[in-house]
Ligand SMILES: Nc1ncnc2c1ncn2[C@@H]1O[C@H](COP(=O)(O)OP(=O)(O)OP(=O)(O)O)[C@@H](O)[C@H]1O
């Protein structure tokens with residue numbers, strides 16, 4: 001059977017307890033690593049209004065020392081504004097920002113142990129790499145011998161010793177990016193803010209530089225808040241991700257958790273791709289839930305915080321679905337209880353072969369569209385699915401997330 005579930009990951013049980021729980025944004029945002037006592041950075045109910053527009057609204061978040069935290073959200077959701085308030089370039093309309101327990105809202109940017117690296121990292125074109133890195137240290141009046149030691153350390157860190165005498169235009173995009181990082185770290189900030197740090201790089205270089213950047217940040221041990229609209233970048237680099245929409249933070253979690261157990265439709269849809277089925281809770285047992293909907297009866301093999309009659313959305317990731325010509329066999333299902341549930345039928349409307357995977361758009365008989373991805377792990381397949389084919393699409397009850405908002 002060639003179209004077996006490839007790339008299937010069963011959801012670890014620790015995550016199931018979170019599934020389907022309606023999470024209040026702020027309580028979720030405050031959930032931080034249980035190991036640390038006082039969070040290094042505390043953002044408390046911060047609001048920033050530009051005229052009548054709330055660029056940032058009731059934003060609460062704790063960040064631990066040494067974390068790489070990524071703020072992810074679509075254009076205009078307030079990411080840069082939040083970062084600019086942390087750096088001191090904008091003053092919050094209300095709310096508190098504490099760094100190591102100290103309120104920093106009243107401090108000027110240069111009084112904060114914080115450095116911000118902007119998207120256009122603006123290296124001085126007429127200065128060498130060495131002088132670019134030394135620039136801020138000289139301006140602060142650091143003695144020459146100390147500057148020399150610090151710059152050499154930074155060159156070592158970003159592995160650009162051999163390039164010290166070059167000007168920025170003689171470097172690749174990735175190398176320029178590393179100079180900018182070295183310059184940001186030269187003054188040994190306690191908090192490093194990165195606004196779209198790799199925005200200027202092409203896709204391949206971006207991926208490589210993401211990992212280099214993480215290594216450097218970990219070596220230095222600096223706490224880092226980065227802003228990006230690229231979810232892959234956030235997932236590659238960050239220990240935790242906060243998803244923002246319209247100035248508010250909707251969910252804060254580790255990359256795998258935010259992908260596997262999004263807490264609302266916006267997050268489910270924003271991170272990766274998802275099939276959302278409308279439904280109504282019919283059976284609400286402690287260990288399973290049955291949800292009726294126009295596409296099919298849904299069997300969810302874990303409990304949710306809900307009540308019969310409640311309107312919900314059932315979210316299923318495309319890679320967790322199986323697509324095949326024939327109806328699923330009973331022995332292929334996760335449990336006997338699921339037989340007759342979580343199966344839809346339709347015809348393949350579009351198919352895209354992407355090399356590592358194939359995506360299918362299946363028009364269901366009830367009219368809605370389902371997206372299924374199949375990982376092309378085997379070089380050859382014996383069964384070929386083609387546009388127009390009638391197919392069954394089915395999934396496990398443990399791969400379902402029930403969303404109440
Ligand atoms: N100085 C300003 N004056 C007025 N409005 C502003 C100002 N700066 C930002 N805004 C508004 O605040 C909102 C948030 O802007 P912000 O730059 O923080 O978004 P962003 O999430 O960084 O977006 P992008 O991904 O496009 O960089 C937008 O509606 C923007 O127009």
Ligand SMILES: [Mg+2]
Pocket residue numbers: 079080081
């Ligand atoms: Mg921005």
